Amino acid sequence: MSTSSSSQPRAAITAMGHFLPEKRLTNADLEQIVDTDDEWIRTRTGIEERRILDDPDKATAYMASQAAEELFQKHDIDPATIDLIIVATITPDMEFPSTACLVQDSIGAQNAWGFDLAAACSGFLFALTNGASFIESGRAKRVLVIGADTMSAITDYEDRSTCILFGDAAGAVLLEPHDTYGLQDTVHYSDGAHADLLTLPAGGSLNPASHETVDQRLHYLKQDGRPVFRHAVTGMADVCVEIMERNDLTGDDVDFLVPHQANKRIIDATANRMGLSSDKVMLNIHRYGNTTAATVPLCLNDWQAELKPGHNLVLTTFGGGLTWGASYLTWAYDGAEYDS
Numbered sequence: 001m002s003t004s005s006s007s008q009p010r011a012a013i014t015a016m017g018h019f020l021p022e023k024r025l026t027n028a029d030l031e032q033i034v035d036t037d038d039e040w041i042r043t044r045t046g047i048e049e050r051r052i053l054d055d056p057d058k059a060t061a062y063m064a065s066q067a068a069e070e071l072f073q074k075h076d077i078d079p080a081t082i083d084l085i086i087v088a089t090i091t092p093d094m095e096f097p098s099t100a101c102l103v104q105d106s107i108g109a110q111n112a113w114g115f116d117l118a119a120a121c122s123g124f125l126f127a128l129t130n131g132a133s134f135i136e137s138g139r140a141k142r143v144l145v146i147g148a149d150t151m152s153a154i155t156d157y158e159d160r161s162t163c164i165l166f167g168d169a170a171g172a173v174l175l176e177p178h179d180t181y182g183l184q185d186t187v188h189y190s191d192g193a194h195a196d197l198l199t200l201p202a203g204g205s206l207n208p209a210s211h212e213t214v215d216q217r218l219h220y221l222k223q224d225g226r227p228v229f230r231h232a233v234t235g236m237a238d239v240c241v242e243i244m245e246r247n248d249l250t251g252d253d254v255d256f257l258v259p260h261q262a263n264k265r266i267i268d269a270t271a272n273r274m275g276l277s278s279d280k281v282m283l284n285i286h287r288y289g290n291t292t293a294a295t296v297p298l299c300l301n302d303w304q305a306e307l308k309p310g311h312n313l314v315l316t317t318f319g320g321g322l323t324w325g326a327s328y329l330t331w332a333y334d335g336a337e338y339d340s
């Protein structure tokens, strides 16, 4: 699916917040749990440590709410003015009610409606496009888009091929109408033919929870890493080149690439194809690992101080589904004013 809007109002990011749990899980910690080593993890993925939500009473809705609260506080925004909340997640607190409903109550957004969006690692980008459509059509004035995942809840800490990859976090952005800046173009893809490469097999309507599913550890994420890697390297780079060509952008025109953080090698290959130097690539995988729907808003939060009005950003993701995409966004405010 491709969209390009020119006559409608833009949907611009006008505020941001994020949440990272305190607990760090380092590569050295993982060496004590599975047969792995720091050198392998760093050279194959770029990851050095991840954050883990270590409180049995808290989960994705808590992290998403904390990210939203930070956004409200930093930008002096009244939660009652929010029209819509979209939470991108594959680790909702429970199947229903939606995480968006739990967040709506916890942040006091009494005038908002909301829903969850499940597109694995592409969740935030797909949610951003959805949220932007409500702004562009005039159906909403303030949309909260949150990417939040408690990956530690579905990670098998006996499987060395996946447990080294994932971490927990949340990032939130506010979308509002803007005359000039905001979401300029999006290109999104889904390919269910490769659904089996990255999946959570049990707990849904096909394989409801049973003693057998638990015994077989089917409530944990499974990934066939090598083919996913191959699809990700070509998919991410191709879609970024596609959105650059559609918008007559060269590498010189792009101020920042904001890539999903699954593997540094995938990010490097994408930046290479786009003709970008490393200083234009937002990279924090070494500190947080793969936080699924949270990686892109976490990057935006980390780079907030460097973002200026008019900057050209290309956001890109690749993940289970398979799902992937790119969005071309022009930045709307001076991030340095809100950096702390």
Ligand code: UT7
Pocket (backbone or CB within 6 Å): 035, 036, 037, 040, 041, 044, 045, 121, 160, 161, 164, 224, 225, 226, 228, 229, 232, 261, 262, 263, 266, 290, 318, 319, 320
């Ligand atoms: O975010 C959603 C999308 N996901 C992605 O984009 C992830 C894409 N995939 C990847 O990033 C990579 O495939 C991984 C990081 C998951 C794995 O890296 P790889 O270079 O593809 O390794 P591999 O799976 O081909 O395994 C190479 C070797 C194997 O040993 P043999 O068969 O060559 O003897 C594995 O058993 O590395 C072994 N291995 C490990 N060794 C030490 C696998 N995991 C580990 C580990 N520590 N944690």
